[in-house]
Amino acid sequence: MKNTRAPVLSLLLLTLIKAAVSNGSPASEPLDLNGNYGPDTPIVTISPPNQVYFVGADITMSCSAQSSPPAVYQWAFNSVFYNGSGSELSIKLLQLDNAGNYTCMAYNNITRRYAAFTQELSVVAPITTVTVSPSRAQPIENKTFSLSCEVSGTADSWRWLKDDQPLSTNERITLSGENSTVSFNPVLQSDNGTYQCVASDPISGMVSPGYTLVVNYGPQQVSISGPDAYPIGSTASFTCSALSHPPCEYTWLFNGKEIAQGSVFTISPVMPASVGSYTCEAFNSVTGKKTSSIRKEFQLTTHVSQPTVRSNVTDPVEFNDTVSLTCTAYGSAVFYRWLNGSSVVSDSERIRLSDDNKTLTIPRVLRSDDGTLYCYAFNAASNSTSEPFHLVVNYGPDAPVVIISPPNQVYFVGVDLTMSCSAQSYPPAIYQWAFNGIYLKELASELSITQLSLDNAGNYTCMAYNNITRRYAAFTQELSVVAPITTVAVSPSRAQPIENKTFSLSCEVSGTADSWRWLKDDQPLSTNERITLSGESSTVSFNPVLQSDNGTYQCVASDPISGMISPGYTLVVNNPNGSASLASGHAVEVAIAVLVLLLCVSG
Incomplete structure (x- = not known):
């Protein structure tokens, strides 16, 4: 902080000296005044x-x-x-x-x-190397294990990555030593991955090379694969497998006595003395664990006959029937497998197989279950395939679809048309038609009508029936028929409209019209409490009619396909007071004539 005391003292002394001089006092010799201060905070x-x-x-x-x-x-x-x-x-x-x-x-x-x-x-000290050091060379599943971050240099923070992502910790995976050590208590196979340590000082950081953690485990799920029986004189081969890391060592026992080493054991040739109980032992030299397989009983076999397939239902109906197919074959130690075409059929939500695979069941069959199925039977001696079984599911009819040809929303009197009906169904559906609820004689998917008349307009119903499923479905199609509009005319309610009396104009149409609108002097007619529309707008009423209603009126009549406009009707409202009914145009002409006469007289 700057010291301000010396400047203040100097200023005060200078002021006193100037005051003394201004008062006429004799000046002293110059005095060099320097204040001593400090030191302030360095x-x-x-x-x-x-x-x-x-x-x-x-x-x-x-x-x-x-x-x-x-x-x-x-x-x-x-x-x-x-x-x-x-x-x-x-x-x-x-x-x-x-x-x-x-x-x-x-x-x-x-x-x-x-x-x-x-x-x-x-x-x-700058960080020069970062390495990950394991607590033991061979991590074993379900035992404790840790990784330490070793740094050459000065580090003040550590963090861990697994497979290039920040390591997630929990009650089992913990950090210690200012995060320089990660401990697994216990370590599991799910911990497998590449681990890296990131060591940092306040200026920089360094990532260690990856340490690949592979947890040693097993052996687990030791099993023997191979047929349960072989014919005499053949070569029998068995394979022992287990879940293990590193791969384990295998030892074979026959009736409890050690007979061979290795994952594969072969008997050649198969003799009656080969019949007995075989066991495989798996040993992991890292985990120190030894596990035995379930004993496999070995027998001699006879050849398999051609299998046959039987169904519990002759004509299965969609959504109704559960189909069970049973495969039967003769021989010793026979196994079964089902094929759909060339694909092997397995248990699913739609298909259930019995424990011995002899029976295939499809609950509430669907049309998508149609197909050709085979039963494949086999044992160690031979195999055979059944004749194809064709599963045909009867279904429908679904909701029919009706198509009219030629396609239109409305048809004119006199045209020809054909209505076609179709519905998804097996076997194919039988079709019948009804018109306005009355059955027609035709039993066919098509219904043809020539020279349409107005009487043909109405509702046509197509009914589809399946004589196996005993189901039917129907769809109703409305047919609209109109007579083309040929003339449109405006008809007044009286020949001479009189002011302040009721009056109306009606739109008369030759043909079929379903909408009407009115024009006055080529503009849409405006209605109000006095001018109203009725009869689906086919009549315009004036109650009462006034001279302001004078003008040319037209009616526009339309059907769904086209429209026509009437010739103009000129409305001239008559005044009931006789001479006072002179039209405004005539009054102007009389006024002009009188004016001309007066000018002539004055001239």
């Missing part, structure tokens, strides 16, 4: 400036403080004074031992005061 700067310094760097610490006379400086490191004094302290080739607190003390030998400031210096 400021320490380090060059080059950094928050943390690497081992081997050179630095200079500079200390300064506001002081008069200038302060004397002395340095201390971790409270131990250096010999000598000076405002700068230089350190060459920094070492880790140089890290600590540096205190600069400033002293004024006139004011007898001192001030101090302490600067912390952080020194780190």
